[in-house]
Amino acid sequence: MALSDPRRTVGGMCRSIRTLRPPYAEIVTQDDMRAAALQYVRKISGFRQPAPHNAAAFDKAVETIAAATEELLSTLEVKGRVG
Template identity: 40%
Template sequence: MCRNIKTLFNFQPPATELEIRDASLQFVRKLSGFNVPSKANEEAFNRAVEEVARSARALIGGLVTTAEPKDREIEAAKARQRNLERFGSR
């Protein structure tokens, strides 16, 4: 499940709110073991997602680097190539 969490720092264009929330949701799903929480756990689950997203935004906003920003399209192409080499074509 967590392999779906992508690096969000130092990309051009910067990470979107949706990307940050999606990564936060995946993280909370992994920690809790719930893909979809029960009604009894829904409030705590949603609160955790928001807290993780808030922390992620603060982290990404506070990090510094001298490296050039990575291009999303180039990185996606590299990932596709790695997957092709690892799993072959379908």
């Protein structure tokens, strides 16, 4: 399938978002959450590195998403987990 194939995209965005960790991990570090947030912001913005005039907005988005990730992970309930 070509990258431009509509079956590979959702609303123009590539569907190949990789899982950064197993479905459950006992310890998820701040670095893990920030790396996931950075990957998301890069993917959604289309920029690996923002231009200087967009750096503040880019950094704020990463921090906001990292905080939302921390909140999400702290409220998830994993049922049936042995340990």
